[in-house]
Amino acid sequence: MQRLLRILRLVQKEFLALLRDKKSRMVLIVPPTVQLLVFSYAATFDLNNISYAVWNEDTGRYSRQLLARFSGSPNFKLAGTITHEQEVAPLMNNRKVLLVIHIRSDFSRNLLSSTPAMVEVLLDGRQSNTAMILLGYVETIVSNYTTEIASERGIPPPIAPITLRAWYNPNLKSRWFIVPGIVGLLTLVVTLLVTALSVAREREEGTFDQLLVTPLTPFDIILGKVLPGFAIGMVEATGIIVLAVLIFHIPLRGSVGALYLGLFLFILSGLGVGLMISSLVSTQQQGLLGAFLFLVPSIILSGFATPIANMPTFIQNLTLLNPLRYFMVILREVFLQGAGVSILLPEYAALLAIGVSALLLAGYFFRRKLG
Amino acid sequence: MAPIPKSHPMADLTSPEALISANGLTKTFPSPRGTLTALDNITFSLKEGSITGLIGPDGAGKTTLMRLLAGLLLPDSGEIRIMGNNPSRDPLSVQGSIGYMPQKFGLYEDLSVQENLDLYADLQGVPRNRRKELYAPLLSMTALSPFGKRLAGQLSGGMKQKLGVACSLVHQPPILLLDEPTVGVDPVSRRELWEILRKLVRESRSTLFVSTSYLDEAERCDEILILYNGKILGSGTPESFRKEVAGHGYRAETPGQSPRIVEPTLSLLPGVVDTVLEGSTIRIVMGGDTPPTFSESLGEIILKSVPPRFEDAFMSRIKKITNATPKLISIDRLYPRQSRNKNNKNGSPYAIEVENLVRDFGSFRAVDNLSFHVRKGEVFGLLGANGAGKTTTFRILSGLLAPTGGKLVVAGENVRRAAAHARQSIGYMAQKFSLYSQLTVFQNLTFYSSAYGLSGTQQKEKIQDSLIFFELEPYRNVSSGILPLGFRQRLALSCALIHEPSILFLDEPTSGVDPNARREFWHIINALATVGVSVLVTTHFMEEAEYCDRLLIMAQGALLAMGSPSEIKEKTKSPRIPDPSLEDAFVSLLSDFKKTQGDQK
Amino acid sequence: MSQPSVHSSLSSKVNRVRALVYKESLQIVRDPSSLAIAFVLPFVLLLIFGYGVSLDASHVPIAIVQDSRTPASEGFIASLRNSRWFTPRPYPDIHDAIDALKRQDVEGILWLRENFGRGIESFHNAPIHVVVDGVDDNTARLVEGYLNNTWQTWLTLRNQRERLASRLPIELQARIWFNPDNRSRDFLIPGLIAVIMTLIGALLTALVIAREWERGTMESLFVTPVSIGEILIGKFIPYFVLGMSGMALSVLMSHFLFEVPLRGSIFALTITSSLFLTSALGMGLLISTAAKNQFVAGQIAIVFTFLPAFILSGFIFDIHSMPSLIQAITHIIPASYFVTILQSVFLAGDIPGVIIPNSVALALFSVFLFALIRRISRKRIE
Incomplete structure (x- = not known):
């Protein structure tokens, strides 16, 4: 009872130290909000307003019809019309356009005479991902038009088209993929910053020694650091989840319980890593560098933006140590796939294992540093 | 930024031969609790070829004054002249004629002793062909010659401080400003530094301005300037300060009674300006020439007259402006009786027992077989x-560091077991x-x-x-x-x-x-x-x-x-x-x- | 009133700068942390990114469900097996395949219906159903694109083999310039170099000046005849050299380890990198002039330089895809210009129309930053 009260006071002190200072209050509130908004809008693979040029040598009505499909699409923006091949290179090289649509002079004639009519597109491959997505858009427009022509002229559609169904995200919206990921990313940043720097700050101010000479045990002190981190992580994550649902309309299909169980375990492991960094460094600056050095690879290797499956096997094995990797799965499965607790058991187990071992290691390092 | 003050006609008032003079200097800083006046209308001048001590406790404004003189801060009002130049308006020409050592010595810790010297020589434009003859006396004076290749970060505090002085002297400035050079340094190194400074004045007729919060260092200066709460509380030679309080000082012995118990009572006697414990005796300073009188109830007190010192004068002056009398401590309020009894619950007369204490850091033995008892x-x-x-011993005793070996009992508990x-x-x-x-x-x-x-x-x-x-x-x-x-x-x-x-x-x-x-x-x-x-x-x-x-x-x-x-x-x-x-x-x-x-x- | 000082002559200026540069270089060599930031950081980051970040999938596991086996369906599956994009895994029926998709054993399902063979023979719809996991929209789209591609190629080949006249009214022929294999690594790595250079330039300098304030050495420098400009140049030169070395290391790694083509000239690369590094160093110097302690400087450097360079430079996320407000913001991020330049110089060559305007932007940034630093820094403590 007595002990509980002491720990309670430690937690209270930690909160006061964090929240009484205007600067650290700002650090906890402003960057996550701004980052959520900016990243969510900026981090998308969907393309809009793609500048393209038209090189139309055909004078028939079919080419005009096809091109009208492009100029009518919100994804495309006509940036110029050219008449010679020499004009292509300057436009592409200088990035005036990402796409040139070339229609030969025999296009309409061939269509009428049932000879294959050729549409040639040139794409800027400097951003290969953009090029790939762009090509997909072009293919959709062209094949839709082809089907129309075919039915108009009473012939069956020429190729067996592939009918695609995308589960969970039928319109393939990037935001549905990115925003749940940002929940995990920002939660990690906040929990890590709260813990990785707090012990170092106490060391620099000399209050850590003052704590150690009190009857508080190292366990109490660690608990006193962990609990506020938990509370802050939980509150911030909840805020971000609410924003994700309300502002970005990300469907939350799964059980909130499953999400929060994951969040709880994830924060546990984040705090463990933060405390581990904390126990190894002696200044706030080192703590900052340590947190940074952990954050960057763990974001890259989490599957946040790029799939883990694309990585070489060695790197894939490395990601098994990354708590964010598991939380990404939990977030996306709960948000989009409506997963419940039972499906996510392996992820929970992994997070728990990482969290517990990080906390044990942190405890060990603390004791060794004091020894 | 504060506007640069217009040229003062007052500049003429300061003596033209003074190497450094300041007139009506005021400097304030914004702070969370309103404006903080660091210096309040300061006027002084320094004598050439002497050491002037700037004496005052932390927060008195010493560093602010030093930085103003070095042209690193601008005054709110007032004017400074250093060799005819104004550091606030023309810092470069002033900085060429002064050497300045900031509080943390201003050394690059990952550069060697020689490299630090070379850097400052280059920055001060000391010609390369003259360096050898300039370095030699500096290095021998500071006894750093054998350590030319050692990194500054690996020097002891005392050596760092000497290197800091040497670096500020490479261009042979006629004026040297030292900001708290002796803080955190042990008495031996402190003494060595003062000998170096003395020698400097004697041999090259430099003018030194040294700030310190150690009152005993005042005695080593030629001239003293007391700074207190941003105001000058007095100036003069140590001799003149001592003269003020000559015959006011006594040393009291209290046979049969702990001076600790008697001292608070003595401090409240009429006419007493200052009392201080000195081992088993009490030093008493009176406000005038009359010796203190004691009532019978105080028990036997043997009084001896002692020669005056600077601190006595300092205290007398502070007493005049603060008017504060130390309160009689009612320790019962703070330490209720039960805690006293608690202390005596076990029979041992000792609070701390240390036997054969050892602590190693790798192969280095920081504490070597130390034994002592504290009653x-x-x-x-x-x-x-x-x-x-x-420091290592202190940290072990307070439980912040584990000993490598030895027995350690604090408050009746074996620290290694019941921390x-x-x-x-x-x-x-x-x-x-x-x-x-x-x-x-x-x-x-x-x-x-x-x-x-x-x-x-x-x-x-x-x-x-x-x-x-x-x-x-x-x-x-x-x-x-x-x-x-x-x-x-x-x-x-x-x-x-x-x-x-x-x-x-x-x-x-x-x-x-x-x-x-x-x-x-x-x-x-x-x-x-x-x-x-x-x-x-x-x-x-x-x-x-x-x-x-x-x-x-x-x-x-x-x-x-x-x-x-x-x-x-x-x-x-x-x-x-x-x-x-x-x-x-x-x-x-x-x-x-x-x-x-x-x-x- | 001030005597014409010996301190203002050019040779003494040069001497002082040389002394500062020498001092800084010694500190860099002796302090492993700055060497680590300059060399180990790019090395590790390039390795992690180079191997870890790839947007194009290869050997995507995909479930195959055949309602009936026909030569045509077997032929199509064989062509899938031969493509580097897919690893087909047969499942006996659609329910098993759906379970596999849910377990994320496969990224998609290719379902060849009962009438697959007949459908092709008669040029009717050959019912191919594709189900993908849409959570990762990018991968989903890639799988769709790859499948379409394979399907069309197979169909064309088959038609040629069988000497069937193609009855397609319109054929689409796509050519991807600069990166015909469409390897995402080739565009990610040049962008990554820009991010790393931002980190080296800004973080390193932001910390070193703040360090001088913390250790009190700035105060001693200030009382020497050194001018603010000289201190800045003395900081700039060594870190410029260090940054360019880090750049060289990154370029070598990307070319030889990750086999990114370098179609432009080393000359253009050097000039543009110098300009970018100047602006990155300028940002670092500005941050540390404003924030006089390492902790604050480090935080600002990460929040205001590294993260924007990461998200808003067009390095992973195409600026074209962003809302116009955010596109406007990218204009004040030097890294976005450098990413554009690097992607062109690596993949397309020396294209004046890209290099010149972006270089001018970088140069303007540098000038602006250094003018600002010069304006706000005083040789005073306040």
Whole structure:
């Protein structure tokens, strides 16, 4: 009872130290909000307003019809019309356009005479991902038009088209993929910053020694650091989840319980890593560098933006140590796939294992540093 | 940025031959609690070819003044002239003629001694062909010649300080400004530095302006400028200051009674300006020529007249402006009776027992087979040069570091086994007054009292008592980070005492603080000792050492000398120094030790 | 009133700068942390990114469900097996395949219906159903694109083999310039170099000046005849050299380890990198002039330089895809210009129309930053 009260006071002190200072209050509130908004809008693979040029040598009505499909699409923006091949290179090289649509002079004639009519597109491959997505858009427009022509002229559609169904995200919206990921990313940043720097700050101010000479045990002190981190992580994550649902309309299909169980375990492991960094460094600056050095690879290797499956096997094995990797799965499965607790058991187990071992290691390092 | 003041006609008032002069200098800084006046209408001039000491406690405005002179700050108003130039308007031409050493010595720690010198020589435009002849005297004077290749970061504090001086001298400036060169440095190194400065003035007729918070260093200057709360409190030679209080000083012996108990009463007698413990005696300074008179109830007091010193004059002046009388400590309020009884529950007469203590860091033995005992109610000092192992010992005793070997009993508990339990009876106050700067005074007290297990009404009463006792009530809801230094120290002490510990650990508790605040602080410590609290102090600061019942001087991790301040002084009495001060004793003990070490090698 | 000082002559200026540069270089060599930031950081980051970040999938596991086996369906599956994009895994029926998709054993399902063979023979719809996991929209789209591609190629080949006249009214022929294999690594790595250079330039300098303030050495420098400009140049030169070395290391790694083509000239690369590094160093110097302690400087450097360079430079996320407000913001991020330049210089060659305007933007940034630093820094403590 007595002990509980002491720990309670430690937690209270930690909160006061964090929240009484205007600067650290700002650090906890402003960057996550701004980052959520900016990243969510900026981090998308969907393309809009793609500048393209038209090189139309055909004078028939079919080419005009096809091109009208492009100029009518919100994804495309006509940036110029050219008449010679020499004009292509300057436009592409200088990035005036990402796409040139070339229609030969025999296009309409061939269509009428049932000879294959050729549409040639040139794409800027400097951003290969953009090029790939762009090509997909072009293919959709062209094949839709082809089907129309075919039915108009009473012939069956020429190729067996592939009918695609995308589960969970039928319109393939990037935001549905990115925003749940940002929940995990920002939660990690906040929990890590709260813990990785707090012990170092106490060391620099000399209050850590003052704590150690009190009857508080190292366990109490660690608990006193962990609990506020938990509370802050939980509150911030909840805020971000609410924003994700309300502002970005990300469907939350799964059980909130499953999400929060994951969040709880994830924060546990984040705090463990933060405390581990904390126990190894002696200044706030080192703590900052340590947190940074952990954050960057763990974001890259989490599957946040790029799939883990694309990585070489060695790197894939490395990601098994990354708590964010598991939380990404939990977030996306709960948000989009409506997963419940039972499906996510392996992820929970992994997070728990990482969290517990990080906390044990942190405890060990603390004791060794004091020894 | 403050507007540059228009040229003052007053500049003519200052004597033209003065190398440095300042007229009506005022400087303020914005602070969370309104504007802070660091310097308030300062006027002075320095004599050429002499050492002028700028004396004052921390926060008096010393660093601000130094930086103004070096052209690093602009004054709000007033004017400075250095060799006819104004550093506020034309810093470059002033900076060419001054050498300046900032508080942290301004050295590049990852550059070697030689590289630091070369850098400053290059920056000051010292021609390469003249360097050899310039370096030679600098290096021999500072005894750094053998260490040319060593990185500055690996030098001891004393050597860093000498290198800092050497670097500020590479371009042979006629004026040298040193900002607290001796802070955090042991007395031996401090003495060596003063010898270097003396030599500099003697041989090259340089003009030195040295700031310090150590009052005893004032005696080593030619001229003194006292700065107190941003105002000049006096100036003159040490001699002139001493003359003011000649015949006012006495040394009282109180046979049969602890001077600790008598001293607070003496300090309140009419006419008494200052009382200070010096080992087993009390130094008394009177406001005039009349000796103090004692009532019978005080018991036997033997009074001897003593020669005046600078500190007496300093205290007399401060007393005139502050008018504060030290309160009589009612320790019963702070330390209720039960805690006294608690201290005596086990039979041992000792609070701390150390036997054959050893601590290794890798292959380096920081503490080497140290044994000593601290009695209950004793004030025990741990002294030593930088790196002698006293900080390590201190940290082991307070439970922050585990010993490699030896037996250690603190408050009747074997620290190696029952650390958490032993901590309940320990109070600890670090040098930096470790408090949560974002938390208010009240929140700090609440937190520490809870950490020691206080709760409910008991806790509320205890906090209220502490606020009243340490006169912190008006600051109750102020963040501790922006408290004035003296109040920060009080708060740190009240946090360390909140659980009524039977042993108190203090690390340079009053270094740099206002002498008035230091006296108040020691009154409290003395009162604690009289009710049976044991106090362990580690310090570089001889005035603090004088408050101790017994001292332990360490060298290279081992015990060099132990005894009361008088016994230690007695040990080093010689025909050359018939009445050694504690610092004399300390320095001579250490130099003897070094000699025997050298002989052994 | 001030005597014409010897300190203002050019040779003494040069001497002082040389001394500062020498001092800084010694500190860099002796302090492993700055060497680590300059060399180990790019090395590790390039390795992690180079191997870890790839947007194009290869050997995507895909479930195959055949309602009936026909030569045509077997032929199509064989062509899938031969493509580097897919690893087909047969499942006996659609329910098993759906379970596999849910377990994320496969990224998609290719379902060849009962009438697959007949459908092709008769040029009717050959019912191919594709189900993908849409959570990762990018991968989903890639799988769709790859499948379409394979399907069309197979169909064309089959038609040629069987000497069937193609009855397609319109054929689409796509050519991807600059990166015909469409390897995402080739565009990610040049962008990554820009991010790393931002980190080296800004973080390193932001910390070193703040360090001088913390250790009190700035105060001693200020009382020497050194001018603010000289101190800045003394900081700039060594870190410029260090940054360019880090750049060289990154370029070598990307070319030889990750086999990114370098179609432009080393000359253009050097000039543009110098300009970018100047602006990155300028940002670092600005941050540390404003924030006089390492902790704050480090935080600002990460929040205001590294993260924007990461998200808003067009390095992973195409600026074209962003809302116009955010596109406007990218204009004040030097890294976005450098990413554009690097992607062109590596993949397309020296294209004046890309290099010149973006270089001018970088140069303007540098000038602006240094003018600002010069304006706000005083040789005073306040």
